[in-house]
Amino acid sequence: MSNQNSVVLLTRLLSLKESSPFHLIIDSLLQSSYYLIEEYVYKLNNSIDIIYLSFETAKKPNYAKEFIDCTFIKPDEIIKKVKSVITTSKSLIIIDSLNYFENIEVTNFISTLASPTTTIIATYHINVPIPKSSIPNYPSALSLLTYIASSIFELEPILPIDINEEELENEIAKLNIPVNLKLNSPIFKCTLTNRRKSGRSIIYKFKIDTKLHEYEIIKEAQPETNEEDESLLKDLTTFNLTTSNKQKLAKEQVELPFMQAQESLGSSGGAIVYEFEKDDDYDEEDPYEDPF
Amino acid sequence: MTSNPNQDLTFFKPNSIISDDIINSNNAYLSVITNTQGVLSNWLINSLIENSLQGTANLINRDLTKKQLNRTKVTYISFTNNKEFYVKNLKRNGIDVNFNQNFEFIDYFTNLFINKIKTDEDIPKLFDMKLDPKTVLFVENPEILLYSTNLSSNRLLSHILSLSKQCAQTFIIASKDLIDMENTTNDPQDLGFKLHDFLTKLYHRSIMNINLQPLKTGRAKDITGSLTVSKGSIPSNDLIEKEYVYNITKDGNLKIYYR
Numbered sequence: 330m331s332n333q334n335s336v337v338l339l340t341r342l343l344s345l346k347e348s349s350p351f352h353l354i355i356d357s358l359l360q361s362s363y364y365l366i367e368e369y370v371y372k373l374n375n376s377i378d379i380i381y382l383s384f385e386t387a388k389k390p391n392y393a394k395e396f397i398d399c400t401f402i403k404p405d406e407i408i409k410k411v412k413s414v415i416t417t418s419k420s421l422i423i424i425d426s427l428n429y430f431e432n433i434e435v436t437n438f439i440s441t442l443a444s445p446t447t448t449i450i451a452t453y454h455i456n457v458p459i460p461k462s463s464i465p466n467y468p469s470a471l472s473l474l475t476y477i478a479s480s481i482f483e484l485e486p487i488l489p490i491d492i493n494e495e496e497l498e499n500e501i502a503k504l505n506i507p508v509n510l511k512l513n514s515p516i517f518k519c520t521l522t523n524r525r526k527s528g529r530s531i532i533y534k535f536k537i538d539t540k541l542h543e544y545e546i547i548k549e550a551q552p553e554t555n556e557e558d559e560s561l562l563k564d565l566t567t568f569n570l571t572t573s574n575k576q577k578l579a580k581e582q583v584e585l586p587f588m589q590a591q592e593s594l595g596s597s598g599g600a601i602v603y604e605f606e607k608d609d610d611y612d613e614e615d616p617y618e619d620p621f
Numbered sequence: 622m623t624s625n626p627n628q629d630l631t632f633f634k635p636n637s638i639i640s641d642d643i644i645n646s647n648n649a650y651l652s653v654i655t656n657t658q659g660v661l662s663n664w665l666i667n668s669l670i671e672n673s674l675q676g677t678a679n680l681i682n683r684d685l686t687k688k689q690l691n692r693t694k695v696t697y698i699s700f701t702n703n704k705e706f707y708v709k710n711l712k713r714n715g716i717d718v719n720f721n722q723n724f725e726f727i728d729y730f731t732n733l734f735i736n737k738i739k740t741d742e743d744i745p746k747l748f749d750m751k752l753d754p755k756t757v758l759f760v761e762n763p764e765i766l767l768y769s770t771n772l773s774s775n776r777l778l779s780h781i782l783s784l785s786k787q788c789a790q791t792f793i794i795a796s797k798d799l800i801d802m803e804n805t806t807n808d809p810q811d812l813g814f815k816l817h818d819f820l821t822k823l824y825h826r827s828i829m830n831i832n833l834q835p836l837k838t839g840r841a842k843d844i845t846g847s848l849t850v851s852k853g854s855i856p857s858n859d860l861i862e863k864e865y866v867y868n869i870t871k872d873g874n875l876k877i878y879y880r
Contacts (some may be wrong), residue, residue, distance in 0.1 A: 358824055361854035385650035387786035400779035422696070428822065429775055450701050457821045460809040504800060504820055506830055506851040508862040513852050557662070 332546045335533045339521060339544050340481055344372040345421065349523070352450045353478035355471075358501050360484040361517040364454040364539040365514045366423060369450060371542060378420045380411060384429040394421070404430065404438045411442060424451035432462055432470040436477055456501060481522040486512050487536065515539045518547065628879050630668075632829060634849055634859040636819040638682060639757060639790060642859065644693050647754075649786045652853070654794045655820065658784040660664040660833045660846035662794060663710060664875055666759065670695055671714040673757040674723055679714060680875050691723060693789070693854075694733040694753050698727045713873065728759040734769070741771050744819065756788035764795050767815040774819035782826075793823055797832075827853030829860055834867070843870045847880065 341347040356362040370379075381393035385457045389396035395414045397408050411422065421444060427435060443449050451474075459469050475481055476531045488494070488510060502509055516538045534547040562570040572580070605611060633640040649765055656662040664680065672678045674690035697707065704726040704863060711718050718724040729737065738744060744766065752758060760781060766772045785791035799816045806814055824830060832849045848865045863878035 356854075358821070358854065361825065363854060363856060385822065386783065387651070387782060387826075388647070400782055426822075426825065452822070454825050457825075458805070458814055459807060459818050460814070460818075461807040504797060504817075504824065505832060505849070506824070507833070508851045508864055509851060513854060515854060515856075 335531075335546055336535075336544050338523060338531075339533070340372070342521070342523065343369055345369075345377065345419075345448050347480075347523075348445075348446055348526075349479040351439055351478050352444070352448065352480045353474050353482065354452045354482045355448065355455050355475075356452055356484045357454065358456045358504075358506060359497075359512050360517050361513050362482075362484060363513070364517065365482060365484060365519070365537070366381055366450070366452075368537065368539045368542070369423075371539075373421070376417060378418070380414060380420060380422045382407065382411070382422060382424045384424070385528075386425045399429075404434050408438065408441050415447065416609040417446070419446050419448075422451075424448045424449065424612045427451050427453045427470065427474065428457045430470060432467055432473060433464060435470045436473045439474070439477060439534065462533060471594060479524050483520040484521075485518040485520070486510070486514060487516060628865075629683055630678070630848075630865060631861055631863075633857070634861060635675060636682070636684055637642055638669065638678050638685065640859060643790050644673075644755065644757070645787055649788065649791070650792045650855075650857075651793065651827045652825050652831065653820070653827045654792055654831045654833070655797045656794070656833040657796065657798050657835065659835045662831075662833050664869060665831070665833070665848070666761075666792075666794065667707075667714050668712050669757075670697070670711060670718075670724070670759070671716055673790075674716060674721060677715075680879060689756070694723045694725070694756040695759070696725045696752055696756050696788075697759045697761070698725065698729060698763075699759075700729045700733070700765040701762040702782050703728050703731050708788050732809055738770065744770060745770055745780065750784070752784065752787040754788060755791075758784060758788045758791045759794065760784070760791065761794045763793065764816055764819060767819060768812050773809070774815045774822070777819060778822055795820060795823075825854045827855055828855045828857040839878075843868055849875075 337349065342349060342352065354362040354365055354366075373379075375392075378394045379392055380395045381390060382395065382397050382399050383556070397407065397414075399409050402410070430438060439449060439451070453471060453474060455471070462469070481611070488497070490565050492510065497507065497510075516536065519535045519537050521533050521535060522530050523533075534549065536543070536545045536547055629636075630638070632638050633643070654662050654665065654793045668678045670682045671745050672685065673693050673695045676685065676687060678685045698709075707726065708718055718726070727750075732758070737747065763777060763781065766777055769776060781793065782792070795816075797816075797820070800820070801814050807816055809818075830849075830851045832851070833846055834849075835846050836844055837847075844866050845868050846866070848867060850861065850863050850865075852860055852862055866878050866880050868876045868878075870876070
């Protein structure tokens with residue numbers, strides 16, 4: 330997919346035009362999901378009813394039609410409340426944090442609420458410590474969520490080049506938040522993983538500017554590797570390891586046996602072709618004789 | 622460093638400690654102040670109370686001199702000090718809270734486990750109160766409940782949210798002493814785990830994080846500690862991110878320097 334198409338995909342996801350029932354946003358103390366949620370709201374432009382499930386938000390955001398305080402109620406009661414306010418038309422559920430669920434209940438909660446007409450956008454804070462599961466060896470909430478999510482947005486700040494990321498991670502783990510590093514900024518990096526219905530997933534990295542509403546794909550600078558660098562092979566041994574142009578051409582022109590087989594047999598669109606040999610005893614009348 | 626002129630503490634633009642925008646807002650803002658045993662935040666809290674009640678902050682910002690009567694109400698909930706402690710301390714800031722009707726002190730330090738919490742069912746009652754929307758609320762060391770009862774960090778956060786949603790600004794003051802990364806466990810009943818979980822989730826709700834810590838380079842005669850003002854997960858355009866160092870002298874005078 331070209332760069333342009335990837336930006337179109339992001340725009341379609343943010344305006345909920347792409348079929349994707351569960352958007353998982355993984356944020357951190359370095360870059361929160363606040364601005365990305367605001368970007369969804371900007372793109373949606375009041376075209377959809379928003380139900381806000383609050384586990385840590387004090388007041389109803391302006392864009393929310395319904396605000397459900399989930400702090401003292403159990404997941405099944407939340408589901409009941411959501412279902413009572415949900416309308417038949419398309420609606421969006423925003424969950425401010427999935428860190429308040431136990432790993433054994435979170436997937437059931439999400440899958441009960443998500444439907445073709447209801448999209449869920451939920452944030453998971455990666456820096457919150459993960460408690461030991463009440464059932465031994467049960468997967469963590471995050472692994473379960475990344476498994477069921479149809480789109481995953483991993484947010485990171487755009488850090489100055491000279492920053493030591495390991496040191497920064499250590500400081501954050503000790504809850505010492507450094508200053509003036511453009512953390513929690515309206516311009517940030519986002520790794521988008523989008524899952525197709527077929528199961529194929531595509532991954533893009535974007536720089537999202539929520540002030541100007543502009544998205545730009547980030548191309549990771551790959552170190553240039555020249556596989557045919559003959560100079561690496563020189564002076565290693567007394568043998569000649571290099572190949573001349575003439576030898577290379579000859580090598581490329583060698584027709585490999587499996588290529589030949591594909592041309593003659595596989596031309597009929599993936600069908601299995603059985604070639605009888607002279608010793609084969611094949612009786613057309615006997616159904617059990619069918620070699621396929 | 623001693624040759625530098627005294628510098629002032631400012632949290633929000635333009636030159637304010639708790640801005641008028643916050644106090645008059647319909648939102649409910651939360652800020653977190655963390656400290657450790659060597660560097661307690663009492664001096665800062667006194668100034669925050671002073672600033673909330675009358676707009677001044679004599680000891681930390683010399684430009685904030687204009688007194689505003691009845692600027693806002695202050696409710697102070699403390700799990701580690703009694704009222705006398707603050708009455709005495711605030712006198713240094715020129716405020717007698719015994720005679721200030723806008724100041725309410727809720728003492729959850731004195732006889733907490735004798736009178737107020739007899740069983741775990743009594744804990745929700747501690748947070749069952751009505752607050753004026755134009756209140757600056759301080760909750761000092763609520764993490765004590767995590768150590769001394771079966772209360773989970775999620776439940777404590779819910780109780781705090783039920784209070785903070787009623788008022789314009791809430792300050793949570795907590796100690797980071799138990800955060801020990803080298804001995805981290807994932808046992809939800811472990812005290813270090815509970816505190817780490819509690820603070821991390823608070824940081825995801827806050828607009829401002831103030832962190833007091835001793836100097837990383839060790840002890841110094843002319844510096845008591847460092848103070849970092851950093852952005853929380855909820856953005857505020859007016860917040861000034863900055864690092865300071867400060868010195869509290871033997872006679873209790875305070876000097877602040879930019880780092």
